[in-house]
Amino acid sequence: MHSRAFLGLLAFAAAASALPNKRSQPASESSIQNLKDKIKNVVVLVMEDRSLDNLLGGQTLKGLENPIQNGPYCNPYNVSNPAEGTVCTAAKDYDEVADDPDHSVTGNNMEFYSDFTPDNAAIANGTLLPNQNGFIHEQIRLYGADANRTELSRQVMNYYTEEQVPVLTTLVQNYLTFNNWHSDIPGPTNPNRAAIVSGTSYGHGDNDDAFSNHAFPQISIWQVLNETNHTWINYWDTAGGTGPDAGYFNWTYQTGNDDRIVALENFYTDAAAGSLPEFSYINPSCCGVGSNSMHPTGLVSDGEELIRNVYNSLRASPQWEESLLVLTFDESGGFHDHVPPESARRPDNLTYTETAPNGQDYTYPFDRLGGRIPTLLISPWVDKAYVEQKGTNFIGETVSYSASSLLRTLGYLWDFEPFNPRVEYAPTFDHLIQSSSRNDTPISLPNGTAFRR
Ligand SMILES: *[C@@H]1O[C@H](CO)[C@@H](O)[C@H](O)[C@H]1NC(C)=O
Ligand SMILES: *[C@@H]1O[C@H](CO)[C@@H](O)[C@H](O)[C@H]1NC(C)=O
Ligand SMILES: *[C@@H]1O[C@H](CO)[C@@H](O)[C@H](O)[C@H]1NC(C)=O
Ligand SMILES: *[C@@H]1O[C@H](CO)[C@@H](O)[C@H](O)[C@H]1NC(C)=O
Ligand SMILES: *[C@@H]1O[C@H](CO)[C@@H](O)[C@H](O)[C@H]1NC(C)=O
Ligand SMILES: *[C@@H]1O[C@H](CO)[C@@H](O)[C@H](O)[C@H]1NC(C)=O
Ligand SMILES: *[C@@H]1O[C@H](CO)[C@@H](O)[C@H](O)[C@H]1NC(C)=O
Ligand SMILES: *[C@@H]1O[C@H](CO)[C@@H](O)[C@H](O)[C@H]1NC(C)=O
DSSP, X not given: OOOHHHHHHHHHHHHHTTSSSTTSOTTOHXXXXXXHHHOSEEEEEXXXXXOHHHHSTBOOOTTOOOHHHHOXXXXXXXXXXXXXXXXXXXXXXXXXXXXXXXXXXXXXXXXXXXXSSOOHHHHHTTSSOOOOOOHHHHHHHHHGGGSOHHHHHHHHHOBOBTTTOHHHHHHHHHSEEESSEEOSSSSOHHHHHHHHHHSOOTTOOSOOTTTTTTOBOSOOHHHHHHHTTOOEEEEEOTTOSSOOGGGGBHHHHHTTGGGGEEETHHHHHHHHXXXXXXXXXXXXXXXXXXXXXXXXXXXXXXXHHHHHHHHHHHHTSTTGGGEEXXXXXXXXXXXXXXXXXXXXXOSSSOOEEEEOTTSOEEEEOSOBOOOBOOOEEESTTSOTTEEEOOEEOTTOOEEOEEHHHHHHHHHHHHTOOOSSHHHHTSOOOGGGSOSSOOSOOOSSOOOOOOOOO
16 A cells, blocks of 8 residues: 555645645745735735734634633732732723823833833843733823722723624634734834834834934835835825824935825725725824724724725725735734733844833833734635634744734735844744635625714
């Protein structure tokens, strides 16, 4: 039976099963070729400030690790005195989060390590691990003087049910959701947005003036696509509040490419006309009631409306069949998540120092990821209701996905080198694009549900 012919047949079967599908190796030649064959347009929508346990905490799709399936998870009122009691995850009963949780670098330290100034050396040698225990403590420190602490605890611990976020629920049930995708930096919006499009915040850890002064000198997705002859447009909601992220970079203005930063309304007309560029990047508005990024105090239901509009117009576009929509967030916004962020390669030799609320200085060396955030791949080329766990980077390590996974994957799609070590060592998702397209994708998404303020 163990004839040469039979062994030959086995070898053939092994080769056949290596066709591009979710079992194929990320970044393999066949997987990259399949990605190039199927995907001509990438649309990236970066929402604001929600952890996976917050926004997708009520999703019942198997494979998502969250409060409704694996919880409840609890945090103490006071990390130094457990006797004061704890509050555990539960479903939300309101849409608005009135008190924006701390998401500074040192605020994230308190939330992840119960310490504003954790020992970097102990983190680096693996003896100090995040316990995800300080979310309530930090919310009470920030707002406790003028608010009910039970209410404050619920703001950071509670999650949205499937019924409360029907747009996201429909997307989760029809497309691909990452269970282990983290922001690149345990800090606020602009550094993370810079990291999404350039793999580094260039040493910046807060929303300083450099972002609006176009001061960033490093190479970005905008420049590399231009130099490799690929088209891009940065669509932004002109109500403002985030980005436009192409505007951070000196290159954009020096080369006159700032005319590729256009109002969001153009996305809908370009999609309808089939004239979307190869890379579309959407900046939502931020951050109060009426803005659409989901950043507190903005309503989650208004963010769902934006996601629905973007999806519905892309789904109806003549370009849908060759499109990939990446729906992601900038960072976790100070909302509880039970999954500790991993360490990660430093992108460069820069550091960021700020003074913590306890008066001590803390220096972040950009050697670990931020909180876990919702990220979905939406395309006729991804599996229905699929949950992706951790990824594999180019040296074969099993690691969490992060914002840099996007740049690393786009580098394979459009033939550019990783900008820095953080991007180089990020796992890619090229292998999640299938070799056949689906005919069962929803034509449109349901309207969002506004509920109690
Ligand atoms: C937390 O507990 C510690 C130790 O008992 C106490 O010193 C501190 O004042 C408490 N913090 C707050 C905000 O109550
Ligand atoms: C890890 O680093 C901490 C802080 O420098 C040090 O006290 C500890 O001995 C180190 N442990 C190991 C196993 O290297
Ligand atoms: C605090 O908020 C909780 C939940 O909304 C409520 O049940 C409780 O009565 C409030 N306590 C005070 C002192 O207002
Ligand atoms: C480039 O950045 C510098 C700050 O480093 C800023 O002063 C200058 O205006 C920027 N140039 C352009 C063309 O935006
Ligand atoms: C750039 O792309 C356009 C459109 O695909 C093509 O016509 C042109 O030849 C390309 N130029 C270079 C230098 O590759
Ligand atoms: C790259 O930017 C230059 C302006 O600096 C522009 O002329 C050119 O068309 C751009 N290339 C692409 C592919 O958009
Ligand atoms: C950081 O600095 C070291 C020592 O100067 C150098 O060898 C290394 O290449 C630098 N790393 C990066 C990413 O620039
Ligand atoms: C959904 O919302 C839109 C406004 O964005 C409205 O025109 C439409 O009637 C709503 N559809 C349903 C079924 O409620």
